[in-house]
Amino acid sequence: MNKLLRSNVSCLLKKLSEHTEIYASTEEDGVCILAKLDNYEEWTMNYVRTANSVKDVFFPQNEEIMKYKDASSDLKIEAPKPFKERIAFGVRPCDAAAMLLLDDVFLKGEFYDSYYKERREKGTIITIACEKPDQHCFCTSFDLSPGATEGSDIVLYPTEDFFLVVEVTEKGKKLIKDNAELFEDIGAKPEIVDSYKNMRTVLGDVCIPNDLNEKLKGEFDNSYWKKIARRCLGCGNCTFVCPTCHCFAVCDVARGCDGKRARTWDSCKFQDFFLMAGDHNPRPTQIERTRQRFMHKLNYFKEKYDKYQCIGCGRCVEKCPVGVHIADVITHMKEEL
């Protein structure tokens, strides 16, 4: 097993930046975010979870997907330039695992999303295990842990002055080999890694019955949806910060006959999201929209991919201004059904 001195991290990021874009955990006005870094001294470990998740690195909030030029009879389409190699550094284990759920949506099946695919192929995820999960964390409910390796290429396990380094994928192995002068082989130290993997999260294990999705099938008209929807503000915070939410809208921004096509995140909590031609809206109130969000995560996604669409990062728990969150929904449904 290798070790990486904390004091070597800036050096590593700087070296990697010679041929890759670096997205790392950094602090801006007291808020920790995962953002593109130019100054590699600015990375920080001063967070439990970054305000945004690693989703942003591979599926950005706004992106141009093509430009078009209509010279009347000769329409020209211009694709975006190829993406650069990218490294996400300081990702938490739950967020790295969330990428596997996005892979299911964007890469598997008959069609794939070429923009997402290219970024994923050119991306490397370096995760830092969580030293102190906070009161909102419940990743252990989803068979993950503060030391989980799912979805990561490399996981760094913090000790007082260095990280123990676990290479998870061939990509991760190569990165360490190519930067060998910054790492030091110290033999096996599995007990530290195990202590992270065995740590329980603070919210406690929100125990999820295996058949919750089955039970939810008959609960379309459960009065609980109405109860929690009553206080929802429809702000969309919960969906935007969620590393597994992936709905988007596509729009054309035109000037005369020329323009660009862009896609932006969208939210099932917004009224317009469901609006159809003829002004028909099948989910006209927050009741249907709230039900849709939780049914998607706990029933429909599980039916389709055999996984719940949540990794217990706690962002929606932390960010919802009126305390509507999935851990409570699971607990309530478990007790009621």
Ligand code: SF4
């Ligand atoms: S639903 Fe909430 S806890 Fe689950 S992954 Fe999304 S933001 Fe995290």
Ligand code: SF4
């Ligand atoms: S964050 Fe809370 S208030 Fe805002 S849309 Fe989500 S559930 Fe509703």
